Amino acid sequence: MEIRNKQNFGAGVFFAAFGGFAAVVARGYTLGTAEDIGPGYFPFWLSVLLGVLGAVLAVSSLAPRAQRTEVGRLDWKSMLWIVGAVLLFAVLLAPLGVILAMVALVLVAARGSHEFTWTGAVGSALVLGVLVYLVFVQGLHLQFPTWPTIFA
Missing domain, CATH: 1.10.287 (Helix Hairpins)
Structure with a gap:
């Protein structure tokens, strides 16, 4: 096979x-x-x-009709941006709250994309920040800080 x-x-x-x-x-x-x-x-x-x-x-992927693809080299720089963004989110969650931490996550992780633009990253960050608030804070009532403690 x-x-x-x-x-x-x-x-x-x-x-x-x-x-x-x-x-x-x-x-x-x-x-x-x-x-x-x-x-x-x-x-x-x-x-x-x-x-x-x-x-x-x-x-x-073993089927005779499966499209032939190869796996390229691992893009370490992109992977480090994305993993770093997740770690940054974990560090920023308590002091900044989930919304700003999510915005930071998206902005940093977007740097790992080969199609990165600031316009797309900021737009995605704002949309995801609103969705996180609506789904997790308002919808599911999860108990984590929403905003930095100085605003609470």
Whole structure:
């Protein structure tokens, strides 16, 4: 068997492995039933779905009709911008609040894109900041700071 689509194969193996790992971890929580859902129910079934999706993706990359692709070299600079943005978000969440930390995340992560423009990054940051506020603060009532403590 030949791996024709190396990108899909790599992504599929990663999804399947991560889904399997997450399912094992989620089994440590009470699953409950469909009628009486426990804290591990959603993470378990979501990770199972991710694992199945990964397996399907990996197997489909072996099909004779699969598009041929190669995996290029890893772009370390882009990866560092994106990973750095996530770490920066974690550091800034408590002092700045979720909205400004999300804006910082998007602006820094956008630098990892080869199609980076400040207009697109600022627009995306503003839209995501509003969505984070509406979904997580207003909709789900999650308990983390919304704004910096000096504004509270």
